[in-house]
Amino acid sequence: MGRADERRARQRGGRRAATGRRRSSQAGGKSGIRRLFTWKKILGTFLGLCLLGIGGFIVLYMMIDIPEGNADAQLQSNVYKYADGSVMTRDGERNREIVDLAHVPKKVQMTFVAAENKTFYKDSGVDLKGTARGLVNTLSGKGAQGGSTITQQYVKNYYLSQEQTVSRKLKELVISLKLDREKSKDYILAGYINTSYYGRGAYGIQAAAQAYYRVDADKLTVEQGAYLAALLQAPNQYDWAIASATGKELVQKRWDYVLNNMVEEGWLDQGERAAMKFPVPKDPKPTPGLGGQKGYLVEAANAELARQLVAQGGAETTKDALALIKRGGWTITLNIDKKKQSSLEKAVKDQLTDEVDKKDPDDTKAQAGAVSVDPRTGAVVAMYGGVSYFDHYTNNATRTDYQPASTFKPVVLAAALEEGAETQDGEQIAANTVYDGKSRRPVVDNGRKVGFAPENEDDTNYGDITVQTAMNQSVNSVFAQLGVDVGMSKVLDVGGKLGMDTEKLQAVPAQTLGTMGASPLQMAGVYATLDNHGKKVTPTLIKSVESNGRAVSLPDAVGDQVISRDAADAVTSVLTGVVDDGTARVSVRNNPDRDGQKVAGKTGTAENNVTAWFNGYTPSLVTTVGVFGEDPKPPHGHVSLHHVLGKPRINGGDVPAKIWAEYMFDVQTEVTEFDLETDQGAAVEPPVSQTPSESPTESEEPSESPTTEEPTETPTTQTPTETPTTEAPTETPSETPPSSSPPPSQSTSQTPDTPVDPQIRDQNP
Structure with a gap:
């Protein structure tokens, strides 16, 4: 190599060294945060957390078994006592008769699926989105929000409790997945409709069929089944016997929703649906031990206790709290004084x-x-x-x-x-x-x-x-x-x-x-x-x-x-x-x-x-x-x-x-x-x-x-709500929804100074 070639080689080497020094200087100038949060590290961390979550869930899945059902094993009466400790009455014996799913008409079965979980026969037993939403709401203290599958509802009712905790929700998720793998869909649906609470003290579809329509479950029509399925969303509010005008309107809309879903899914013919009319339930029939004033006292006490359970976090909703009370095992002492009550x-x-x-x-x-x-x-x-x-x-x-x-x-x-x-x-x-x-x-x-x-x-x-x-x-x-x-x-x-x-x-x-x-x-x-x-x-x-x-x-x-x-x-x-x-x-x-x-x-x-x-x-x-x-x-x-x-x-x-x-x-x-x-x-x-x-x-x-100074004026005050007089012997409504009451009016209570018998004559203007 000649001198000229050597000089050119040295020059090329110098430029490479300079470039290297510049790159080194630039690399050294990078901030610590950028070195720490590279896309590779972020991706790795995310994958690591995913693997950790999956691993944790696998551990939970292996550790949690399907427990023995406790809803039936621990059935008891509720005991209601007077203030002095003497027994007033007993209530809460589970009014329920298990029926095989084969004894429930197929279309009636489908009303429950249409009402609660249209994908029931296709899903894996859980609604991951709804469960995640429920977990977030629980952690943030927002209460119960978000949906759950029929399988999850059955697990909550039969195997677990109504308490609002993260651990209960995780258990519900794991057990639902396992139950869906180990049991048939018909088994789960039968369990769901046989354990759910329908109001009027009725647990299960057979008791509900009798309570609302005086028929056995195998004689239920699709219209009646759709009402019972709709009822599960709010047994007290939707019970026709005690519902306000607003409650009746809501349950009719829910009834329409159920039947329309059945048509949409191909489970019911459109022409058959169009001919259906809302099946008004019969009035409630007596339950032993609640006659006279006792039924009013029991239901008012249940409503008061339910509100307290929700306030303390013992139940997610009033509906859950009332269902929990109806399961029995409560001793409730009232402030009622026997002598004063009798008087x-x-x-x-x-x-x-x-x-x-x-x-x-x-x-x-x-x-x-x-x-x-x-x-x-x-x-x-x-x-x-x-x-x-x-x-x-x-x-x-x-x-x-x-x-x-x-x-x-x-x-x-x-x-x-x-x-x-x-x-x-x-x-x-x-x-x-x-x-x-x-x-x-x-x-x-x-x-x-x-x-x-x-x-x-x-x-x-x-x-x-x-x-x-x-x-x-x-x-x-x-x-x-x-x-x-x-x-x-x-x-x-x-x-x-x-x-x-x-x-x-x-x-x-x-x-x-x-x-x-x-x-x-x-x-x-x-x-x-x-x-x-x-x-x-x-x-x-x-x-x-x-x-x-x-x-x-x-x-x-x-x-x-x-x-x-x-x-x-x-x-x-x-x-x-x-x-x-x-x-x-x-x-x-x-x-x-x-x-x-x-x-x-x-x-x-x-x-x-x-x-x-x-x-x-x-x-x-x-x-x-x-x-x-x-x-x-x-x-x-x-x-x-x-x-x-x-x-x-x-x-x-x-x-x-x-x-x-x-x-x-x-x-x-x-x-x-x-x-x-x-x-x-x-x-x-x-x-x-x-x-x-x-x-x-x-x-x-x-x-x-x-x-007014000219014509009579009707005041524009809020109208009081009206409660029907056929309240079912079940949950006492916590709030009376608005209904068709008369327009707000002016009460007067004036009497002339002379004390006289008010019977003398009608003096309404």
């Missing part, structure tokens, strides 16, 4: 049911509901749900479809006192504040008429009267103005604090007349909170609960101070005037068994006399009594109480107050007086008698429609 039942019998002429169509309209609560503990010591659990399945003590009418007026006064509200003239509102009691007087807000002018009873004009007298005589025009002076949003807020469901109500003046829906149980809580000097009282039916030796913790029924003692005590003081000088004096003040007992209370009668109330209390006991007008024929709508018991109408100061007085003065063992820290109201400052400015007619509590 309440007797009072309703003496004052209402024994007086009813069953041949008189008017008399058959009256339904009573009552709740008695100890305000110091919140214990529900007595409850009356209806004439008998198997004659009237809806619990009148817990239904929320009737208006509380003028029994809401104490809430308006409580809000005024709590908020330190002032009149339009700037005067602070108190019991002795004077208002214009003229009937149809337009309500004014800062000088502007709001378009609401409610009529007083019999269109009576009271002239200038105090708030105390307005409460005594239940003067609509005064309380409508009072509510606007306070601010209706504040009134509803205080109502919610006291225990009413006011969150979704419109803040309009008509609400002052009690046009929302409320149950005797809810109103008992409101009045118990007033009686307890403003500390929140939540009426509680359950005293204690045990399951297999494990106690279930229960929340404290007495809570925080929700309104001031001064406001609560002032309302109580005012309400003593209703008894001593107002609408309750005929039945309560003058009752010979009163013996000087101090009483506060309020009467109420809804528009068209659809319902009548007396909510009253002594220092140691609160009792609400409602008499509701209900059509004995389906669809059991609201009807007037006119001419019941041969009277022109039933008012709050009549039958409800008489039931209240007989019960309360029987169970009160000693005369007590209110301990009130207030300087206003009838209890501490007896009012000067004030009479209407026009000659009053003699009656007790009417029902009036509110009027």
Whole structure:
């Protein structure tokens, strides 16, 4: 090689060295993060995690075996006891008869597949997407969301529990996979339809067929099978006997969904489907041991326990909790006092049911509901749900479809006192504040008429009267103005604090007349909170609960101070005037068994006399009594109480107050007086008698429609929901869904000053 060639070679080597140095410098300049997270490492980590997950699942799969079924092996009764520990009744014996799948028509079998898991015959027993979603929801505390296969549901019902934990869900996944490999699809489907809960105490398709259609499973039609399949999604809400109008609409849509899926999958002919009509189930038949009031008490206790189990995480949904309770093994001690319960039942019998002429169509309209609560503990010591659990399945003590009418007026006064509200003239509102009691007087807000002018009873004009007298005589025009002076949003807020469901109500003046829906149980809580000097009282039916030796913790029924003692005590003081000088004096003040007992209370009668109330209390006991007008024929709508018991109408100061007085003065063992820290109201400052400015007619509590300055105005308040009267002897509905109830109305509860028998004549306008 010549010198020239050597020089060129050295030059080429230098350039390569320089390039190498530059590359080395660039490599050295890379950040530590880039060296750490190369795509190869990321991919490797991902694959490693996948392998780890697969390995972990393989270990779980090998470790978890299909367990012995426990749903049948541990069947027991539930025992319900009175507060003193004596047994009230037993319930929870599994009403179930296993039937072979061959005894269920093929198309009926397919209704369940169409309803719950169309890919049942093709899948591996699990829905990985739904299970993953359920695991994420469980870990994040969002509760039960996401679907599961028929196999998974069967595993949960038969082999596992309803608890909401990650370990239970993983077990469910593994067992479902194994079961699908080891057992036939027919075996799994048979297990599913034989173990599922259908409501009405029926477990399994045979019991359900009898409970809803009075036939054996092998005689079920496709239409009936589709209803039973639809029912599994929400046995209580979809049970035709107790469903609201909304519930009935939902189950019919679910029924259509099932049959349409069958057509889509080729399991049902389109022409056959088009000819099908919804098969309305028969009314429930009795279950031993739940007759009379016991069925109401058992189902109300089950509903209360179910809510608590869900709140504590013992079950994912109310449906799961009720199914868990129905499996048996629970000992539930209620707060029900045997003597008080018996006395309440007797009072309703003496004052209402024994007086009813069953041949008189008017008399058959009256339904009573009552709740008695100890305000110091919140214990529900007595409850009356209806004439008998198997004659009237809806619990009148817990239904929320009737208006509380003028029994809401104490809430308006409580809000005024709590908020330190002032009149339009700037005067602070108190019991002795004077208002214009003229009937149809337009309500004014800062000088502007709001378009609401409610009529007083019999269109009576009271002239200038105090708030105390307005409460005594239940003067609509005064309380409508009072509510606007306070601010209706504040009134509803205080109502919610006291225990009413006011969150979704419109803040309009008509609400002052009690046009929302409320149950005797809810109103008992409101009045118990007033009686307890403003500390929140939540009426509680359950005293204690045990399951297999494990106690279930229960929340404290007495809570925080929700309104001031001064406001609560002032309302109580005012309400003593209703008894001593107002609408309750005929039945309560003058009752010979009163013996000087101090009483506060309020009467109420809804528009068209659809319902009548007396909510009253002594220092140691609160009792609400409602008499509701209900059509004995389906669809059991609201009807007037006119001419019941041969009277022109039933008012709050009549039958409800008489039931209240007989019960309360029987169970009160000693005369007590209110301990009130207030300087206003009838209890501490007896009012000067004030009479209407026009000659009053003699009656007790009417029902009036509110009027405006021109035509009569229908208030735009939230309509109470209506509960049918054929509630099944199964789960007590936790919430009554909306249905076809009458439009919101104005309850009035005004009585002239003269105490007279409210039977004299019908004075509805």
